Amino acid sequence: MLPLAVLLSSLPAYTLAQEELTDTELESLYLAARSEHQSALELLAFLESRHNRALQEFVQARDSGSGERRNAAFTELQTLSGEIRSQERRVGELEEGLTEARRRYKLALRASLDSLLAARARARAPEDSVSLAIRFVDTNNRYQALSLEEDDPAVGAERVSVLIRDLRDGPEDLRRRAAQEDYRAEQYQSLLQEIDLRLGELREDRARDRTARDFMTGLDRYGDTRLPVVPPGSRTGPERTSGQGAPGADTTGAGGRSLTLEERIQNLETQRGLALERIGEALGNAAQYRRWAGGSGA
Amino acid sequence: MRRQCRKDEGRVARWILPLVAALWTTALPEPAEGQLKWQDLVFTGGFSAEGYRGNLPAVTVPAVDSTDHASAVAGEMGARGVVSLFTRENRTLGLEMDAGLRQFAAGGFEVRDYAPREWVARLDLAYRHSLTRTGVLWIEAGAGGRKVEDRPPMPLFIQPGYLTVDGRVRMDFYPVRGVFFDAELGGEAGDYQTSVLTPQLDLLDRKSFGGEVGATWGASWTVRLHTGFRALAYKNQGTFDPSDPYRRDRAYSLGATWAVRSSVRAQIGVEGTFNRSNSDRPEYNALRLQAVVAAPLPGGLSLNLFGALTRKDYLIETDFARLVPGEEADNASQVYLELARPLLVNLDGALRFGWTRAETDIGESYFQRYGASFLLRYRPRAR
Numbered sequence: 272m273l274p275l276a277v278l279l280s281s282l283p284a285y286t287l288a289q290e291e292l293t294d295t296e297l298e299s300l301y302l303a304a305r306s307e308h309q310s311a312l313e314l315l316a317f318l319e320s321r322h323n324r325a326l327q328e329f330v331q332a333r334d335s336g337s338g339e340r341r342n343a344a345f346t347e348l349q350t351l352s353g354e355i356r357s358q359e360r361r362v363g364e365l366e367e368g369l370t371e372a373r374r375r376y377k378l379a380l381r382a383s384l385d386s387l388l389a390a391r392a393r394a395r396a397p398e399d400s401v402s403l404a405i406r407f408v409d410t411n412n413r414y415q416a417l418s419l420e421e422d423d424p425a426v427g428a429e430r431v432s433v434l435i436r437d438l439r440d441g442p443e444d445l446r447r448r449a450a451q452e453d454y455r456a457e458q459y460q461s462l463l464q465e466i467d468l469r470l471g472e473l474r475e476d477r478a479r480d481r482t483a484r485d486f487m488t489g490l491d492r493y494g495d496t497r498l499p500v501v502p503p504g505s506r507t508g509p510e511r512t513s514g515q516g517a518p519g520a521d522t523t524g525a526g527g528r529s530l531t532l533e534e535r536i537q538n539l540e541t542q543r544g545l546a547l548e549r550i551g552e553a554l555g556n557a558a559q560y561r562r563w564a565g566g567s568g569a
Numbered sequence: 570m571r572r573q574c575r576k577d578e579g580r581v582a583r584w585i586l587p588l589v590a591a592l593w594t595t596a597l598p599e600p601a602e603g604q605l606k607w608q609d610l611v612f613t614g615g616f617s618a619e620g621y622r623g624n625l626p627a628v629t630v631p632a633v634d635s636t637d638h639a640s641a642v643a644g645e646m647g648a649r650g651v652v653s654l655f656t657r658e659n660r661t662l663g664l665e666m667d668a669g670l671r672q673f674a675a676g677g678f679e680v681r682d683y684a685p686r687e688w689v690a691r692l693d694l695a696y697r698h699s700l701t702r703t704g705v706l707w708i709e710a711g712a713g714g715r716k717v718e719d720r721p722p723m724p725l726f727i728q729p730g731y732l733t734v735d736g737r738v739r740m741d742f743y744p745v746r747g748v749f750f751d752a753e754l755g756g757e758a759g760d761y762q763t764s765v766l767t768p769q770l771d772l773l774d775r776k777s778f779g780g781e782v783g784a785t786w787g788a789s790w791t792v793r794l795h796t797g798f799r800a801l802a803y804k805n806q807g808t809f810d811p812s813d814p815y816r817r818d819r820a821y822s823l824g825a826t827w828a829v830r831s832s833v834r835a836q837i838g839v840e841g842t843f844n845r846s847n848s849d850r851p852e853y854n855a856l857r858l859q860a861v862v863a864a865p866l867p868g869g870l871s872l873n874l875f876g877a878l879t880r881k882d883y884l885i886e887t888d889f890a891r892l893v894p895g896e897e898a899d900n901a902s903q904v905y906l907e908l909a910r911p912l913l914v915n916l917d918g919a920l921r922f923g924w925t926r927a928e929t930d931i932g933e934s935y936f937q938r939y940g941a942s943f944l945l946r947y948r949p950r951a952r
Contacts, residue, residue, distance in 0.1 A: 483873060486875070488667060493687055493715075496905070
């Protein structure tokens with residue numbers, strides 16, 4: 272997939288903007304963008320891991336009193352910091368590209384759905400109708416999967432900048448860095464609120480499902496709704512439609528392999544944890560920069 | 570005969586209850602590698618106060634009492650778990666387990682007081698396979714059983730003990746012109762638990778096989794039309810016809826269901842059944858209305874309502890009692906209403922009221938049950 276991504280990214284922008292691309296081509300573009308974005312994220316994680324090790328080395332070198340070792344570690348830290356900043360920018364750009372590729376692909380799918388519906392209305396032969404129905408369902412499944420992917424808020428690629436004190440930084444530089452960390456914390460706080468809002472809605476939905484299910488299973492458990500006057504074993508609860516309520520059922524009711532209600536909740540809970548982690552890191556960094564700048568750290 | 574009765578009596582307890590217990594035990598540890606995954610786990614406990622009036626002629630209870638009024642208090646405990654056994658791109662396998670124990674202390678009878686105890690358990694396995702071009706295929710199998718000790722006379726009607734196994738294959742087709750079609754084939758076998766005093770419960774043993782097709786449309790609300798056929802064989806009920814000695818029924822049904830799923834969940838359905846048999850006695854036409862509603866109320870309360878109304882008309886008039894509890898009879902109404910509220914993050918409290926009225930075709934005979942229950946539902950895995 273990566274070579275395709277490289278090929279597509281090397282195409283002149285105006286070519287993609289002006290050409291009418293097919294659904295398949297737009298899907299390829301989107302998948303390539305997603306793959307490239309994921310690769311960039313993994314590289315960023317790798318650089319951060321290396322940076323953390325370099326930071327430990329720098330602290331140990333400083334404590335050991337060896338000037339040569341400290342300088343070597345500092346140089347390594349500087350190099351990695353630059354690479355991380357560069358990679359963060361790249362991840363940000365790729366994220367924008369991914370969002371745009373997804374938007375275009377969704378628009379194309381939406382248009383395809385409309386044209387398939389229109390074609391279905393005009394179809395005379397039954398076999399045409401069935402064929403169009405199948406295409407409609409496939410297209411609709413892809414559309415729903417994309418919608419789910421972008422609907423739930425998620426912690427993006429942007430990472431909290433790693434804590435580092437450049438010996439050339441003066442108090443003003445450090446206070447500016449602290450302010451940047453405060454701003455990042457606020458951004459994550461805003462994302463956290465959005466996640467909490469969505470989580471609240473989904474949990475309410477799940478609670479309603481469970482309450483209704485508790486009620487009916489409570490009645491059915493001892494056969495209280497099975498009167499002396501109806502066939503035993505006859506179902507008294509609400510009818511099960513499209514597998515709804517069956518163990519392992521897809522509670523979103525969407526076709527294909529879309530996320531279940533439970534999976535969406537778990538995913539958002541993970542994102543919430545990440546957001547909290549980022550907030551803590553950013554606030555911690557801000558406090559440390561202020562301490563270094565000679566402030567109170569508060 | 571007695572040996573057969575004793576053999577049947579322990580069947581439910583010997584197989585179903587230990588099976589559920591074993592599955593609970595093996596499934597309870599934390600799932601590994603994200604394959605086994607609890608979707609829900611809830612423990613229930615509570616108590617009820619109930620009153621019973623009327624005295625249906627009932628040939629399947631072990632004792633007869635002349636009272637028209639009885640009352641009971643009952644305590645119950647149970648557990649239900651839903652486990653996802655595996656989830657793949659297009660396939661899922663899930664298991665649902667449910668088990669409970671209810672203990673009554675019943676009074677108001679002429680002969681003696683009773684302390685009936687019910688043990689119930691049920692297992693359901695469901696496999697889902699999303700097919701690329703056709704739709705979603707469901708294969709489901711289940712087994713359930715109940716055991717009743719010290720079963721009282723009417724009017725305190727408690728379902729007798731039985732063992733059932735059932736299975737079905739269902740296909741939910743992808744939409745055609747916005748309409749979702751579905752089709753289902755299924756079968757069930759029921760074996761009733763007899764005792765020395767109630768060998769007649771064998772009359773209710775049955776096997777059934779049938780199918781149903783339906784069409785659903787709508788988005789914010791849906792309407793489903795369905796029709797079905799069910800063949801039932803009662804191997805222990807005679808027809809008094811030597812050329813066709815055992816009862817066989819054929820039930821045809823036609824119905825519609827309207828459903829909405831928003832902050833309010835509601836499902837209202839109507840179904841007509843035409844039951845024909847090689848025996849004159851159980852031939853009838855029936856109409857059933859049913860409603861299930863779940864709605865949020867202020868103060869964190871939620872309201873759940875179940876209501877059903879059944880009307881039956883037999884084709885052949887008879888002077889004999891046709892009623893075998895658990896089989897078929899005349900008109901019936903049921904209403905259950907529950908108010909539930911979260912008490913803690915993982916603990917819900919519920920207050921439930923219930924009323925039932927069932928009427929036979931024999932001289933205004935009827936049975937009424939009314940009661941109130943307080944229930945606690947604990948979800949240990951809820952956060």
